[in-house]
Amino acid sequence: MSNAIQFAILGMASGGLYALMALGLIVVHRTSGAINFAHGAIAVTAGYVLFYGEAQGIPTPVAVTIAILAGLLLGVLIQLLVMTPLRNASTLTKAIATLGILVVLQAGCQLKFGSQPQLVKNFLPQNGVTILGAYVTVDYLIMLAIALLLAAVLWVVYRRTRFGLATTAVSDNEEALGTLGWSSTLVARGNWAIAGTLAALSGVLLAPTTGVSLPSMTTLLLPALAAALFGRLSSFPLATLGALLIGVTQSELTFYGQSPVLRDLPNLPEAVPFLLIIVILVARGKTLPTRDFVESRLPALGSGRVRPRTVLPTVAVAVLLIQWLLPLEWVMATTSTLIAAIIVLSLVLLIGYAGQLSLAQLSIGGLGALVTSRLVASADWPLPLAVLVGIAAAVPVGIVVGLPAVRTRGATLAVVTLGLAAALNSLVFSTVKFTGGDVGLDVGYPSLLGFDFDETTYPRRYALVVLALLVLVGIGLGNLRRSGLGRRMISVRSNERAAASLGVNVAGAKLSAFVMSSVIATLGAILVAFRYPNALFTSFDPFQSVNYVVQSVIGGVGFVPGAAAGGTLEPSGLGSKVIHDIGLGDWLTLVGGVLLLLTVIFNPDGMVGSGLAQVRSAKRRLFPAKASSSASDGVVAVDSQAGAAPDRGAVNVLAVSGLTVEFGAVTAVDGVDFELRSGEVLGVIGPNGAGKTTLIDALTGYVPAKGSVTLDGKQLLGTPPHRRSRLGLIRSFQSLELFEDLSVGENLLVASEKSTLRTAVGSVLRPKRPTLDGAAAAAVQEFGLGDALAAAPGDLSYGQRRLLAISRAVACNPTVLLLDEPAAGLDDGDRQALKALVRRLAENWGIAVLLIEHDVDLVMSVSDRILALNFGAVTAHASPDEVRRHPEVIRSYLGEDDAAASTGTDETLERSAQ
Incomplete structure (x- = not known):
């Protein structure tokens, strides 16, 4: 019993260090809304500063102080050099930027201190005390006390002081904060300084206990992220409690690890944070974001068009170089680049097309590669069959990873995938009995139908096989981009709420992206494992997946060719070869991290994206007529x-x-x-806050509701939004919520085209030119959009964007159409046209229209009946004439002057008629 208590106290001390880290994560999130994935790197960097100071003979108290100040300085520099330029960027973009900072700090520490762990002298008291019969040293109690004290201080500061309130205001409304005399930049910088100090303090306190090592940059981060999520990224006390629970659980699992049940899982304690993250996000997440969620604006997307006149010469040149011209060392570097490009293609699909950030691609692929390797090594399976089984094994893993994506999004999803990567590394890739450790698994030499292509004997053949697979996967992704499934993925990336309103199964689209990307990543990982006779899995760690995210963003995560460009940064690839040849080989990772930061800040579309944009711009200037005709090529028919x-x-x-x-x-x-009923227009009026938009949200399933909503007798409450849409209940949005990454025609296609598994697979293998028919074609004619189908929504006038939002809803062939303030921002001419349009939709199309509108004249003139709301309750439900004379409606909404004007107008008309 005393041992269990001892381990619990030790676990609480470790939890205290996690708490310090979690507190810093919360501080950053409070001021910027971002998750700082470089937080652990700051802690470990401070540990290295402490080690260096002691090695130089600096007194320990001074070295500790310098190390903590180094963390403060790093926090300030990150805010100044990275976060300030990105202050208007999405939280997802900021998260990717912090991954770049992580890479830079890790590479810098490795260049200076090497890869081996460094030991630091204990500077806290080591005398022991007995608590409840358990013996512990005082230093653990001191670390726990420091964590609890700082949690209490931060709780008071951020709840009771003007600085704390200003911090909250920075993330909510910077402009309003400025009017109160506060500098939002200085407030943010102060918070980053506090966060850096907390990270450094935890790194300094941990260094004497575990030493300082590069892997700690990610392993130390994960428990802190789990604790911060436990505290909802806002509560210091809850985060501290979560950190203590994690520390104690890990410590107790270590104590009981020799029991028969846990003996075969020696690294189970390291998986605890991942399990906690999953539980938290599943319990708290939402299937769809709330109305105030700001969609992440991700980098631009390529068209997906496969141009044979470009692809064929490029492949021919690559074959010529690989087979005859390049020296063998360059061929092997090319192979590394091509394999990396395949893995990066999985991120083009997942991040580029579906907008889901994953930090576990190599880990997922590695699991499939491990299954393949064991089947070949232990069961003597033929390679093709083993590859198919390995790829199949990755599918359920992709689903498991994708399930949290159903209830979370953005940078929070990246936390889940990072946790999965760490858990797989601890439970699978670090277990010798699964992977063979440093010896690996004897997979022999790959061969297919008598064709040997192992890299040891036939490096050129192996490179050509990898090239062929890369081309096939790239063409498949290009086809996917232009398919119905691809358009649905991109609609989810652009706006989940709007996609669901058009019948898109958001969860299904996300899971499809995770499954397909897992298959591609597994293919790349198998190629990594089978390069040599002994398949090694020692490098399938979380940081390698981070490297592939770096490569994808630099190359251009929205473009298929961007994968090849990013793959050149693979440590053993072409970029590494060039840098090694000029004597700077050890600097590749650092260069990649710096390039990522520069790309995110100055060139978010990546090398390929910006390069293609410059080529298109040059063509428009030099050949305006040809550019215009080519722009219309491939337009939706x-x-x-x-x-x-x-x-x-x-x-x-x-x-x-x-x-x-x-x-x-x-x-x-x-x-x-x-x-x-069909053919009717029901107008809904009321003051701001009356519950009008919430009424539409309830009818369409975006908020939970009580009561009854039936369409032709079928109960809709309890069904998700996309199912209600498929039954004919379609809505528009007050803020339009168009798919900015898709053309006008593609916006209409998402609403109108129906897809099955067969058509989805067929379109990926052989895509056809999409055609608008039925209600979508009628909507194009009704709304006059025929000349704008190839345009981007952002190129339209505001009035045209309003029309597109309505026409996209009409393209779904609705039974009931719910319009939320469609006249907002329109001029008088457009408002008159909208009146006629709403009546035509009701009378000619037979649609039942519910119209929310603040323009009283418009809604009164176009509606058959009016529903007046105030504070969520119905104040009147009658004809327009009766409603505008209703005393309660006059008092709460119309006002005496408007009512008098309306009455006077009616009396004048009556006298004129007589």
Whole structure:
């Protein structure tokens, strides 16, 4: 029992260090909304500074002080040089930037101190005390006390002081903070300085216990991230509690690790943070983001067009170089680049197309490669069959990784994948009985149908095989970009809420991306494992996956050719070869990290993206006519036989009864009842905060609601938004929420095209020119968008963007259309056109229209009935004439002057008629 208590106290001390790290993560998140993946690197860098100071004979107290000040300085420099230029960037972009900082710090420490762990002298008291029969040294108690004290101090500072309140205001509204006389830049810089100091303090306290090593940069980060998430990235006390729980759990698992149940899992304690992260995100996450969620604006996307006149000569030149011209050492460097490019292609699909940041691609692929290797080495399976099984084994892993993506997004998802990579490294790749350790698995020499292509004997053949696979995967990804499945993935990347409103299964699109990217990553990992007769898995660690993210962003994560460009930065690739030849081989990783930071700040579309943009710009200047004609090439086609509004036949009825939405103690929608039939327009009016948009959110499934919502007798409550859309309940958004990464025609295609597994696979293998037909083609004619199908939504006028938002909803062939303030921002001419358009949709198309609008004249003139809301409750439900004379509506919304004006107008019209 005393041993268990002793390990619990030791675990609490470790948890205290995790808490210090977690507190710093929360401080950064409070001021920038970002997750700092370089936080562990700052801690370890401070540990190296302490080691260096002691090695130079500097007194320990002075060395400790210098190390902590180094963390403070790093925090300030990161905010000044990286975060200030990125202050208007998305949180996902900021997270990627911190990955670059992680790479830079790790590479710098490795250049200076090498890869071996460095020992630091104990500077805290080592005398022991007995607590509940357990003997522990005082230094552990001191570390725990420091963590608890700082957590309490930070809690008071950020809740009770003006600086703490200003910190919260920085992330909420910088402009408002400026009007109060605060400098948002200085507040952010102060917070980064505090975060850097906390990280450095934890690194300095940990150094004498475990030593200072490069792997600690990520292994120390993961428990801190788990603790910070436990505290919702905002609560210092909860984060501290979470850190202590993690520390104690890890320590107790270490103590009981020799039990028969746990003996075969010696690294299980290291997986605890990952398991906690999964539980937290599954419990707290949301399937769709809330209305105030700001979508991440990711780098630009390529068109996906496969141009034979470009691809064939490029491949021919590569074959010529590999087979005849390049020396063998350059051939092997080319092989490394090509394999890296295949793994990076998995990130082009996942990050570029689907907008999901993964830090576990190599780990996932490595698991499939391990299955393949063991089948070949232990069961003597033929290589092709083993490869198929290995790839199949990666599919469920991709699903497991993708499941948290269903309920989280952005940088938080990256935390999950980093945790998975660390867990796989601890439980699988570090277990000798699975991987063979430093000896590896004897897989022999790869051969297919008598064709030997092992790199040891036939390096040129191996390179050609890898090149062929890269070309096939690249063409497949280009086809995917232009397919219906690809468009749905990109719609999810652009705007999850809008995608769901058009019938896109957001969860399905994300899981598809994770599964497909896992297959590609596994293919690349198998090529890594089978380069030599003994497959080694010692390098399948989380940091290698981070390196591939670096390569993808530098090359151009939205472009298939960007994978090849990024692959040149592979440590044994062409870039490494060039740098080695000029005598700077050890600097490659540092160069890659610096390039990532420069790319994120100055060139977010990557080398290929910016290069293609410059080529297109030059073509437009030199050959304007040719550029115009080529721009229209490959435009979405419109069925020439379509164009008439669809015939609905039967009358459809949306029936709402007792609809109620509650947010805590606030009732946003209070017992609303109405019926809406085909061909009718129901106007909804009310003051700001009346619950109008929440009503639409409840009807379409974006917020939980009570009561009853039926469409033609089918109960809709409890069904997800995309299923309601497929049943005919379609909405638009007040803020438009267009898919900016897709053309006008592709926006309409997402709404109109139906896809099955067969058509999805077929379009990837052999894509066809997409065609708008049915309601989508009719919408193009109705809204006059025929000449704008190839344009980007951002190139349209505001009025045209409004029309596109409505036409995209109409392209779904809705039974019921819910329009949320469609006239906002339109001029008088566009408003008059909108009136006629709404009536045509009701009368000619047979659509039941629910219209929310602040323009009283417009909504009164176009609606058959009016539903007036105030504080979520119905104040009137009648004809327009009756509603604008209703006393409660006049008092709460119209006002006496407007009511008098309306009455006077009516009386004048009546006298004129007489």
